[in-house]
Amino acid sequence: MTTTEILKSARAAWPALQAADTAAKDAALNAMADALLANQAEILSANAVDMASAKGRISEVMLDRLKLTEERIAGMAQGIREVAALADPVGAVIHRTERPNGLVIERTRVAMGVIAIIYESRPNVTSDAAALTIKAGSACVLRGGKEAFHSAQAIVKAMQAGLEAAGLPAALVQLVQDTTRQSASDLMTAVGLVDLLIPRGGAGLIRAVTENAKVPCIQTGTGICHVYVDAAADLDMALNIIDNAKTSRPSVCNAEEVLLVHEAVAEAFLPRLRQRLVDDRAARGLEPVELRLDEAAARIIPGTPAGEKDFDTEFLDYILAVKLVDGVDAAIAHIAAHSTGHSEAIVSRDAQALRQFERGVDSAAVYLNCSTRFTDGGEFGLGCEMGISTQKLHARGPMGLEELTSYKYVIRGDGQVR
Amino acid sequence: MTTTEILKSARAAWPALQAADTAAKDAALNAMADALLANQAEILSANAVDMASAKGRISEVMLDRLKLTEERIAGMAQGIREVAALADPVGAVIHRTERPNGLVIERTRVAMGVIAIIYESRPNVTSDAAALTIKAGSACVLRGGKEAFHSAQAIVKAMQAGLEAAGLPAALVQLVQDTTRQSASDLMTAVGLVDLLIPRGGAGLIRAVTENAKVPCIQTGTGICHVYVDAAADLDMALNIIDNAKTSRPSVCNAEEVLLVHEAVAEAFLPRLRQRLVDDRAARGLEPVELRLDEAAARIIPGTPAGEKDFDTEFLDYILAVKLVDGVDAAIAHIAAHSTGHSEAIVSRDAQALRQFERGVDSAAVYLNCSTRFTDGGEFGLGCEMGISTQKLHARGPMGLEELTSYKYVIRGDGQVR
Numbered sequence: 097m098t099t100t101e102i103l104k105s106a107r108a109a110w111p112a113l114q115a116a117d118t119a120a121k122d123a124a125l126n127a128m129a130d131a132l133l134a135n136q137a138e139i140l141s142a143n144a145v146d147m148a149s150a151k152g153r154i155s156e157v158m159l160d161r162l163k164l165t166e167e168r169i170a171g172m173a174q175g176i177r178e179v180a181a182l183a184d185p186v187g188a189v190i191h192r193t194e195r196p197n198g199l200v201i202e203r204t205r206v207a208m209g210v211i212a213i214i215y216e217s218r219p220n221v222t223s224d225a226a227a228l229t230i231k232a233g234s235a236c237v238l239r240g241g242k243e244a245f246h247s248a249q250a251i252v253k254a255m256q257a258g259l260e261a262a263g264l265p266a267a268l269v270q271l272v273q274d275t276t277r278q279s280a281s282d283l284m285t286a287v288g289l290v291d292l293l294i295p296r297g298g299a300g301l302i303r304a305v306t307e308n309a310k311v312p313c314i315q316t317g318t319g320i321c322h323v324y325v326d327a328a329a330d331l332d333m334a335l336n337i338i339d340n341a342k343t344s345r346p347s348v349c350n351a352e353e354v355l356l357v358h359e360a361v362a363e364a365f366l367p368r369l370r371q372r373l374v375d376d377r378a379a380r381g382l383e384p385v386e387l388r389l390d391e392a393a394a395r396i397i398p399g400t401p402a403g404e405k406d407f408d409t410e411f412l413d414y415i416l417a418v419k420l421v422d423g424v425d426a427a428i429a430h431i432a433a434h435s436t437g438h439s440e441a442i443v444s445r446d447a448q449a450l451r452q453f454e455r456g457v458d459s460a461a462v463y464l465n466c467s468t469r470f471t472d473g474g475e476f477g478l479g480c481e482m483g484i485s486t487q488k489l490h491a492r493g494p495m496g497l498e499e500l501t502s503y504k505y506v507i508r509g510d511g512q513v514r
Numbered sequence: 515m516t517t518t519e520i521l522k523s524a525r526a527a528w529p530a531l532q533a534a535d536t537a538a539k540d541a542a543l544n545a546m547a548d549a550l551l552a553n554q555a556e557i558l559s560a561n562a563v564d565m566a567s568a569k570g571r572i573s574e575v576m577l578d579r580l581k582l583t584e585e586r587i588a589g590m591a592q593g594i595r596e597v598a599a600l601a602d603p604v605g606a607v608i609h610r611t612e613r614p615n616g617l618v619i620e621r622t623r624v625a626m627g628v629i630a631i632i633y634e635s636r637p638n639v640t641s642d643a644a645a646l647t648i649k650a651g652s653a654c655v656l657r658g659g660k661e662a663f664h665s666a667q668a669i670v671k672a673m674q675a676g677l678e679a680a681g682l683p684a685a686l687v688q689l690v691q692d693t694t695r696q697s698a699s700d701l702m703t704a705v706g707l708v709d710l711l712i713p714r715g716g717a718g719l720i721r722a723v724t725e726n727a728k729v730p731c732i733q734t735g736t737g738i739c740h741v742y743v744d745a746a747a748d749l750d751m752a753l754n755i756i757d758n759a760k761t762s763r764p765s766v767c768n769a770e771e772v773l774l775v776h777e778a779v780a781e782a783f784l785p786r787l788r789q790r791l792v793d794d795r796a797a798r799g800l801e802p803v804e805l806r807l808d809e810a811a812a813r814i815i816p817g818t819p820a821g822e823k824d825f826d827t828e829f830l831d832y833i834l835a836v837k838l839v840d841g842v843d844a845a846i847a848h849i850a851a852h853s854t855g856h857s858e859a860i861v862s863r864d865a866q867a868l869r870q871f872e873r874g875v876d877s878a879a880v881y882l883n884c885s886t887r888f889t890d891g892g893e894f895g896l897g898c899e900m901g902i903s904t905q906k907l908h909a910r911g912p913m914g915l916e917e918l919t920s921y922k923y924v925i926r927g928d929g930q931v932r
Contacts, residue, residue: 114874201894461923465930467930471930476611505911507884511883
């Protein structure tokens, strides 16, 4: 089937899902989880095909992300069951008002319709994304990366068997049958067939979506996250937060990329920073953090001189750009000019500085005295996550089930006219 | 200034508005209203220029919409004061959670940043849109139609004087200095400078936005609204609702364009419909409604045979397309295939049919036994309205102040790391 045919069949299947109540949706999700386990052998052999053709072409780290095992498939099935156990976002009355003319107006949460997701290699995204979409009441059209194509196909086939076993149409979860740029572009331009497009990937994919999409989109992902150490910071706390934000998992979007330090504490703080991120790590046999220093910071500690691009780069690596600023306003201004609007933190004991940073920083998540690494659906108590939105329309920050829904107004009357 | 320069200066001015509290914003709005009155003479003479050059080029109805009077300017000022009196949507904590690790996570309503609005002729939209945007905490960049350019310029100049009198930057409300397609296109593609673009206009403008916009948009407006008369309808109520939905103001987006009638009641209902909308109106000296009938309806009453496009046209006129269907499912399917997702009504006494229609119709507003004409911010109790969204992302139906805002997460900690 062409991408357009897939979208049309997903839309045609959607009313059956709309008509399903919470119990029916949850039963279907559990059947999808069962089917993943029942079709484990097929999924593993499809994954072996992907692994064989990827070997030598992608890094060992990426190969490891691509690889499926019995344990990982069990984890995927468990993930689907956890989504089934979440509260149903659809059908809730968000707001109710009775007007003087007797009309009762309810704003009710409803499903989107058809949600398309463009994502990259990891096979478990296939089942995670499908489960969240189905729970949110929408049909799901997936377009994965070429490395994981056979794995994704086997996973989708299993989930379709689960849907059918539960009495719902298989067309509610579908995989686009090619992984060319054209198929991504077809999804981006399918006006009237895609209610929401979620691109999950790197800066290149996000740029392509901004440039080409004609359907409603939520941009996810890239994070140039800042930590600002104020003049009134607890410096021990600042070191812990920066160490965590930079080194606990540098490859993720909520990791710190840029450190801003108030010049009043730079002399005291920067040598300790270098000790913690460079020397201590080296002594423990860990990869030291490369510090890329602006001129003022370079006068205090040794490090790599920062180039112009270093304050606009998502390193996703053991690299930290460091800049001195003369106060909260300068920190806010730097963030406004260089951030991707993901997550920023301040470390300070000054209530006025905290308030100023909280109000002035225009990012999805603003942290006061804690690590940027908490930007995550699970950590926020949403129970799950489809990605981190860095846009301001519809959803911002971690997107849970509610963020995958829309609403409509239902107006009950008894013959009222205007 | 070029459109890009205007957008950059609006963004540069925004922090001053962000820092303003509710009282400061309301004072600025009231100063804007005062300034409209104080600059009445300039506004009227600018409007006279527009009227002179429009005369003979646009219809009398459009000329009347363009014309300003002392009374209309007073109405615009009053409109701004009413917006000032509404509750401030910014700063409200929408959701608060305390996590087991002690983090307090607040989801807080915040301003968008820079909102751009593309609109057509009526000069009062200039002040309405600016007032709503300022109240919602965002800078406002307006791009009006060429017919009202001088009027809009004078109105914006007055509002800027009001902003400055209240101590806020004039750049918070600006008018794009040309009315060519290029300036609209510049707004649609100003990635990073426009946080939200709202096109207010006809189908052509909406198409151009869908085709070209690279910034986040909310589509407003076009309404192919349906009324479905069920087999179990109270036929007197149905006549009243249809008469109201079609004839009370045919030029607006919430007017009915298509009537679906259950075939079981068609023989009884259609002759009464014709009597009410055609004969009675003619007898009262009112313009009769032209009925465009599908084949089955044409076998029961006389009327114009419906062409293929008649079920996909926003007539905005005394024209009603009429089609017979064999039940609620067929009505829902027809609406799914032909509606613009604005407003649809069912007339029925059958609870099962009402429930089915309510769930199955995927439009912004679903009416049970009342007129589609209620889709309006004022009628819904929102106090105001920036337009009617027909998309599912972010805002659906009438957009009040809350729909012009975003949110962010503020996370308070005491050194927590992950």
